[in-house]
Amino acid sequence: MNSDTILIIDSIRKSFVRNIVNIRGKDEDEKFYVLEDIDLILPAGKITALIGGNGTGKTTLFNIISGFFKADEGKIEFKPNGSLIELTNLSAYKRAQLGIGRMFQDNHIFQNMTVLENMLVADENFFGERPFQSIIYYRKNNNVEKERIEKAEKIFIDLFGEDNPFLNMKNEKAKNLSYGQQRLLGLARLLMGNYKLLLLDEPTSGVNPVIIEKIKAIINYFVENKNMTVFLIEHNMKFVLDVADFCHFMSKGIIAVSGTPEDIIGNPDVRKTYLGI
Amino acid sequence: MINIYIILTTSTNLLVGMTNLLSLGQAALYGIGAYLAVLAMMVLNLSFIPTLIFVIIGTSLLSLLIAYPSLRLRGDYFVLATLGFQLIVFTILYNWVDVTRGPYGIPGIPSPILFGDIVITGIIPYLILSSILAVGVVSLFFKLIYSPFGRALKAVRDDELSAEAIGRNVTALKIWAFVVSSGFIGISGLLYASYVSYIDPTSFNLDEAIFILSAVIIGGTGNIKGPIIGAVFVVILPELLRFVGLPDSVAANLRQIIYGLMIIILMRLRPQGLAGEYALR
Numbered sequence: 001m002n003s004d005t006i007l008i009i010d011s012i013r014k015s016f017v018r019n020i021v022n023i024r025g026k027d028e029d030e031k032f033y034v035l036e037d038i039d040l041i042l043p044a045g046k047i048t049a050l051i052g053g054n055g056t057g058k059t060t061l062f063n064i065i066s067g068f069f070k071a072d073e074g075k076i077e078f079k080p081n082g083s084l085i086e087l088t089n090l091s092a093y094k095r096a097q098l099g100i101g102r103m104f105q106d107n108h109i110f111q112n113m114t115v116l117e118n119m120l121v122a123d124e125n126f127f128g129e130r131p132f133q134s135i136i137y138y139r140k141n142n143n144v145e146k147e148r149i150e151k152a153e154k155i156f157i158d159l160f161g162e163d164n165p166f167l168n169m170k171n172e173k174a175k176n177l178s179y180g181q182q183r184l185l186g187l188a189r190l191l192m193g194n195y196k197l198l199l200l201d202e203p204t205s206g207v208n209p210v211i212i213e214k215i216k217a218i219i220n221y222f223v224e225n226k227n228m229t230v231f232l233i234e235h236n237m238k239f240v241l242d243v244a245d246f247c248h249f250m251s252k253g254i255i256a257v258s259g260t261p262e263d264i265i266g267n268p269d270v271r272k273t274y275l276g277i
Numbered sequence: 278m279i280n281i282y283i284i285l286t287t288s289t290n291l292l293v294g295m296t297n298l299l300s301l302g303q304a305a306l307y308g309i310g311a312y313l314a315v316l317a318m319m320v321l322n323l324s325f326i327p328t329l330i331f332v333i334i335g336t337s338l339l340s341l342l343i344a345y346p347s348l349r350l351r352g353d354y355f356v357l358a359t360l361g362f363q364l365i366v367f368t369i370l371y372n373w374v375d376v377t378r379g380p381y382g383i384p385g386i387p388s389p390i391l392f393g394d395i396v397i398t399g400i401i402p403y404l405i406l407s408s409i410l411a412v413g414v415v416s417l418f419f420k421l422i423y424s425p426f427g428r429a430l431k432a433v434r435d436d437e438l439s440a441e442a443i444g445r446n447v448t449a450l451k452i453w454a455f456v457v458s459s460g461f462i463g464i465s466g467l468l469y470a471s472y473v474s475y476i477d478p479t480s481f482n483l484d485e486a487i488f489i490l491s492a493v494i495i496g497g498t499g500n501i502k503g504p505i506i507g508a509v510f511v512v513i514l515p516e517l518l519r520f521v522g523l524p525d526s527v528a529a530n531l532r533q534i535i536y537g538l539m540i541i542i543l544m545r546l547r548p549q550g551l552a553g554e555y556a557l558r
């Protein structure tokens with residue numbers, strides 16, 4: 001383990017229970033392992049991609065890192081600023097507060113809140129979120145709110161330029177944005193927090209090539225301008241080749257092949273079992 | 278009565294419209310408020326302002342009993358837990374005769390006494406007092422739902438998973454919403470007890486809980502005006518039916534049917550209610 005490591009995934013195993021009809025025609029619960037034994041080290045300040053067939057457990061691994069699922073065995077350690085933190089017993093919101101940001105496979109933005117509210121609610125500063133805090137500390141609350149709004153607007157301008165749909169639609173409900181715009185809002189929202197590591201689950205799925213280019217630029221911005229580390233699940237191999245520094249191929253519950261994206265694409269096993277070429 | 282219902286629906290909106298928590302226990306909390314008010318006024322001999330504070334704090338604290346265990350449950354299980362709470366509270370109020378006098382009820386509840394010597398009796402002074410409280414509660418909730426707290430609740434309502442992913446403690450936010458909402462529902466219990474000067478458990482049964490929820494759903498959720506319109510509607514409708522000359526027995530049934538139809542039609546055509554912002558799914 002060297003000093004540039006941000007996340008250590010150590011022998012993670014995870015099973016689910018599925019209900020099957022057994023040979024005698026009776027219902028039976030069967031335990032099956034999605035993750036057999038995952039070992040992985042994420043280098044800080046880099047972009048690492050995770051690829052693998054549908055249903056191989058990539059999202060499950062992300063859910064274990066962010067604390068939405070509990071692993072059966074193994075541990076995950078996070079090293080946001082020098083010291084190692086064991087995550088196993090921390091709940092999801094605490095891991096987020098420690099600096100692990102997450103974007104889900106479907107956009108999961110707050111549909112019935114405005115575009116701006118989607119940003120403000122994700123601020124790293126929680127002031128005013130206890131019932132009467134904003135009433136008792138009226139002036140401080142106003143100042144914090146003003147800072148939040150400035151921060152959000154600056155993020156929009158930095159990412160999308162002076163004239164952008166997010167500023168123009170900031171007081172409209174987020175569900176009025178197009179699917180691709182919602183994806184971009186989800187990414188922009190990550191800049192409101194104080195994240196060191198971002199987990200992005202299929203950021204390019206279901207959006208058009210123009211948006212994909214924007215997403216590429218934003219991910220590079222996260223790493224180059226904000227010193228974040230990005231771990232992403234991706235099916236689009238061209239995208240992986242363009243953005244990722246490292247790539248891991250997951251198959252049958254383990255990390256089967258690791259290397260640079262070029263190594264992975266060139267690997268005969270990956271070509272046969274995943275890329276189909 | 279209208280002010281009592283405005284407080285009930287405005288407080289309930291914090292759960293239903295802001296946090297997506299459908300509670301069937303609102304009448305139980307209303308009842309707890311009323312019985313605590315009786316305790317404060319008739320046993321502890323407190324005057325109005327201390328009674329008010331006692332009721333708000335007491336109802337909030339008792340609501341923790343249900344909030345803490347049930348808010349860890351998701352979706353429908355939470356609704357069932359609040360239903361259980363409603364039934365248990367009713368049963369206690371009904372059967373703990375030594376303390377609550379059960380079905381005999383408690384008569385002779387005194388009128389509110391302000392500042393030592395101003396006794397609020399009669400319709401007009403009472404209307405003024407209850408209006409002041411209703412306006413106070415509504416403005417407080419106005420502040421709350423447009424504060425960062427309200428915004429965080431809306432995030433929980435829209436997407437619990439994302440709310441957690443941005444570092445928000447979803448369970449804690451729900452508990453806060455429940456406790457704050459309950460504290461203010463206690464005020465309606467106090468107003469009711471001192472207004473009708475007699476309470477018994479039947480005013481706080483499951484029918485009443487459903488009635489409160491109906492008012493909120495009809496008026497609409499997620500903003501301030503929806504619940505107020507709901508409260509006005511459910512209080513005015515019976516008067517209206519009486520005004521058109523229907524005999525009471527017919528009017529009572531017709532009223533229920535109208536509420537039921539309203540909810541069905543609104544859910545189809547306008548799921549955010551008459552004046553609400555948030556569409557219940």
Ligand SMILES: Nc1ncnc2c1ncn2[C@@H]1O[C@H](COP(=O)(O)OP(=O)(O)O)[C@@H](O)[C@H]1O
Nearest residue numbers: 016017034052053054055056057058059060061
């Ligand atoms: N909550 C769950 N309960 C039961 N099975 C699950 C659950 N989540 C995922 N699975 C199963 O785990 C496997 C891997 O799913 P997932 O991690 O979403 O795959 P991927 O993201 O690689 O496409 C699938 O077979 C899926 O059915």
Ligand SMILES: [Mg+2]
Nearest residue numbers: 058059060105
């Ligand atoms: Mg997946």
